[in-house]
Amino acid sequence: MRGVRAGHPHPGPLPQAGEGGQPLLAVRGLAKAFGGVHAVEDVSFTLAAGEMLALIGPNGAGKTTCFNMVGGQLAPDAGSVRLGGVELVGLKPEAIWRQGVGRTFQIAETFASLTVVENVQMALLSHGGRVGGFWRPARLQYRAEAVALLESVGMAAQAERATSVLAYGDVKRVELAIALAHRPRLLLMDEPTAGMAPRERNELMALARRLAREQSIGVLFTEHSMDVVFAHADRIIVLARGELIAEGTPAAVRDDPKVREVYFGGGTTFDPATGRPSAAGPPQGASAPSGGSAAAPAASVGAPGSA
Numbered sequence: 592m593r594g595v596r597a598g599h600p601h602p603g604p605l606p607q608a609g610e611g612g613q614p615l616l617a618v619r620g621l622a623k624a625f626g627g628v629h630a631v632e633d634v635s636f637t638l639a640a641g642e643m644l645a646l647i648g649p650n651g652a653g654k655t656t657c658f659n660m661v662g663g664q665l666a667p668d669a670g671s672v673r674l675g676g677v678e679l680v681g682l683k684p685e686a687i688w689r690q691g692v693g694r695t696f697q698i699a700e701t702f703a704s705l706t707v708v709e710n711v712q713m714a715l716l717s718h719g720g721r722v723g724g725f726w727r728p729a730r731l732q733y734r735a736e737a738v739a740l741l742e743s744v745g746m747a748a749q750a751e752r753a754t755s756v757l758a759y760g761d762v763k764r765v766e767l768a769i770a771l772a773h774r775p776r777l778l779l780m781d782e783p784t785a786g787m788a789p790r791e792r793n794e795l796m797a798l799a800r801r802l803a804r805e806q807s808i809g810v811l812f813t814e815h816s817m818d819v820v821f822a823h824a825d826r827i828i829v830l831a832r833g834e835l836i837a838e839g840t841p842a843a844v845r846d847d848p849k850v851r852e853v854y855f856g857g858g859t860t861f862d863p864a865t866g867r868p869s870a871a872g873p874p875q876g877a878s879a880p881s882g883g884s885a886a887a888p889a890a891s892v893g894a895p896g897s898a
């Protein structure tokens with residue numbers, strides 16, 4: 592299933608299940624309704640340490656709802672979320688974060704005036720539970736660690752710049768460094784590349800993939816650009832109207848008739864070389880820009896012009 596796939600360079604072998612043969616993350620029977628809307632219904636999947644798992648689906652499929660249930664921002668109506676065998680359902684977001692579930696957040700406006708390295712130092716301080724009180728003495732703390740983290744995301748050269756003056760793609764890399772400061776075992780990335788140019792997206796996800804492998808972090812991510820998904824996911828799970836309709840390698844998911852029908856639209860085929868739709872786009876594809884998908888960036892699936 593996993594591992595070597597033609598056309599996709601692999602940064603080393605993919606670690607399989609974690610301690611005692613358990614997957615890192617095991618989600619079982621997850622469900623959430625908002626009023627009468629079944630946003631997520633009976634969703635089950637697993638994720639191994641070091642694995643990049645893409646959760647895809649049309650707008651409104653329930654992806655963010657799933658993320659929020661794994662991260663503890665939303666309480667599920669039913670189901671179980673286990674990290675390394677520990678049940679997370681019922682824990683507060685802070686406790687889940689302490690268990691090693693990180694997510695990429697946009698750098699808060701208030702921190703934009705800090706330098707890049709100070710932002711990462713802040714994250715390291717907060718990880719150590721020492722945030723709050725006086726910031727000034729803290730400026731000296733964790734500096735070497737912060738610089739090392741910035742090196743890992745290729746941002747050490749810009750350590751002393753104000754975060755507010757960085758290019759957008761560089762801000763995203765700093766956000767990744769901040770997420771890594773908490774030494775997550777599982778990293779949740781909900782549309783991490785939204786608003787980025789196609790090349791920057793690929794660079795960010797290649798970086799996330801390399802770091803996931805090197806540090807054995809399981810990464811669950813959503814992404815509307817199929818180019819990026821097919822290039823950087825080890826495995827893909829597909830949601831449609833709250834239900835999981837397919838799961839497998841990028842190649843398997845790409846060829847799955849249910850996925851094409853429900854997600855991409857019936858007539859769509861894919862260019863195996865690029866993973867892009869190569870035929871006429873989906874007639875009323877939920878993620879097609881013509882369908883009014885505000886959240887789907889320009890290069891998202893269903894944009895026939897982008898092929």
Ligand SMILES: Nc1ncnc2c1ncn2[C@@H]1O[C@H](COP(=O)(O)OP(=O)(O)OP(=O)(O)O)[C@@H](O)[C@H]1O
Nearest residue numbers: 625628630648649650651652653654655656657886
């Ligand atoms: N807090 C909420 N209250 C009511 N309905 C909600 C709430 N959050 C999500 N929903 C509904 O649940 C469904 C799933 O939404 P969700 O945001 O999880 O989708 P998504 O797959 O992340 O979509 P997108 O690709 O646009 O980000 C949608 O029908 C949405 O309108």
Ligand SMILES: [Mg+2]
Nearest residue numbers: 654655656781
């Ligand atoms: Mg969403």
